[in-house]
Amino acid sequence: xxEVEQNSGPLSVPEGAIxxxxxxxxxxxxxxxxxxxxxxxKSPELIMSIYxxxxxxxxxxxxxxxxxxxxxxxxxRDSQPSDSATYLCAVSGGNDYKLSFGAGTTVTVRA
Amino acid sequence: xxxxxxxxxxxxxxxxxxARLRCSPMKGHSHVYWYRQLPEEGLKFxxxxxxxxxxxxxxxxxxxxxxxxxxxxxxxxxxxQVVRGDSAAYFCASSHGLAGFYNEQFFGPGTRLTxx
Numbered sequence: 328x329x330e331v332e333q334n335s336g337p338l339s340v341p342e343g344a345i346x347x348x349x350x351x352x353x354x355x356x357x358x359x360x361x362x363x364x365x366x367x368x369k370s371p372e373l374i375m376s377i378y379x380x381x382x383x384x385x386x387x388x389x390x391x392x393x394x395x396x397x398x399x400x401x402x403x404r405d406s407q408p409s410d411s412a413t414y415l416c417a418v419s420g421g422n423d424y425k426l427s428f429g430a431g432t433t434v435t436v437r438a
Numbered sequence: 439x440x441x442x443x444x445x446x447x448x449x450x451x452x453x454x455x456x457a458r459l460r461c462s463p464m465k466g467h468s469h470v471y472w473y474r475q476l477p478e479e480g481l482k483f484x485x486x487x488x489x490x491x492x493x494x495x496x497x498x499x500x501x502x503x504x505x506x507x508x509x510x511x512x513x514x515x516x517x518x519q520v521v522r523g524d525s526a527a528y529f530c531a532s533s534h535g536l537a538g539f540y541n542e543q544f545f546g547p548g549t550r551l552t553x554x
Contacts, residue, residue, distance in 0.1 A: 359541055370529055370545040371481065415481065424533070424541050425471060425483040425494060 330354075333416050333429035341437050346403040348432050350416030353397070358420030360392055360399045365413045365431070375401060406436045440465060442532050442546035443512075450552045457517040457524070459549045463532030470513045471543060472498075472505060475527045487513055488535065520553045527551075 330353035340346045348362075359378055363371035377383045377390040377399065389402040399418075403410055416429040443462040451457050463470050472484040483497040487507035498505065502520075507513040517524055527550050531543040 361542070363545075370548045373542060373544060376542055417481075419541055423494075424469065424535075425486055425497070426473075426481075426531075426543060427483070428473075428481040430480045 331416055331418050331427050331429040333414075333432050335432070337433040337435055339435045339437060340406050342406060342408060344406050344436075346406050346410065346434050346436070348401040348403075348414050348416075348434070350399045350401075350429055351397055352399070352416075352418045352427075354418070354420070355394075355397065356420055357397075357418045359418070360390070361417040361419075361426070362388075362390060362401045363415040363417060363428075364410075365415055367413075371415055403434070406434075408436045408438050410434060411436050442467075442530055442544055444530050444546035444549050446549060447547060448550045448552070450554060451520050452554050453521055454519050457520050457551055459515040459517075459528050459530075459551070460512040461515070461530030461532075461546060462512045463530075464544055467532035467534055467544075469533045469535035470507050471531045471533070472513075472515050473529045473531065473545075475529065475548075477526070481529065484515070517551075520551075522553045525551055525553045 332351045334349045362375040365371045375390040377392045383390045387404045391400045413431040413433045415431045417426040470487045473481045475481050485498045485505045486494040502518045504516045527548045529548045530546045533543045
């Protein structure tokens with residue numbers, strides 16, 4: 328499987344701040360990149376997908392992709408206590424439909 | 439507009455018994471994936487299926503585990519002669535199956551398997 332590395336957590340940010348999550352991947356043929364949010368004891372929920380270099384914004388979330396550096400990130404603006412969760416970076420591509428996941432970064436937003 | 443459905447949500451088995459986990463994909467989705475999340479570990483791919491076909495089972499243990507996605511009915515992940523190490527959350531995901539890009543996968547609620 329493709330190797331996917333995420334910055335180690337946990338990450339604690341105050342309410343209203345920006346949470347920055349990073350992810351690197353090993354396989355250059357990767358084409359599709361996803362961020363999932365997983366609350367404790369729940370299933371992963373897709374929050375962002377990105378396929379082209381650059382930024383993609385959706386509400387308070389911005390995903391950034393740099394294929395040359397094999398790097399993808401997620402910014403959470405105006406962090407809320409409800410954003411407290413584990414964020415999983417996932418990668419697929421080429422002829423490979425399966426997702427390879429990073430270990431996840433746990434984010435805690437302090438009220 | 440039902441999402442991915444899995445049942446049972448919780449399953450308790452004794453060592454040596456069989457576990458059957460079911461997954462119905464989202465409406466309009468024809469591709470199903472099974473992932474396993476061991477306690478305090480990340481999500482790991484197990485198997486990828488389309489109707490009546492196993493496309494990729496590279497992540498599934500060679501023994502005791504099998505999967506199917508029949509023409510009619512849900513996808514089934516079957517674990518024979520369960521051992522304590524099989525205790526985990528098993529998630530099913532589904533996608534449209536568009537080639538290459540845009541393979542967005544949506545996850546079901548999972549089945550928490552506990553082996554006593």
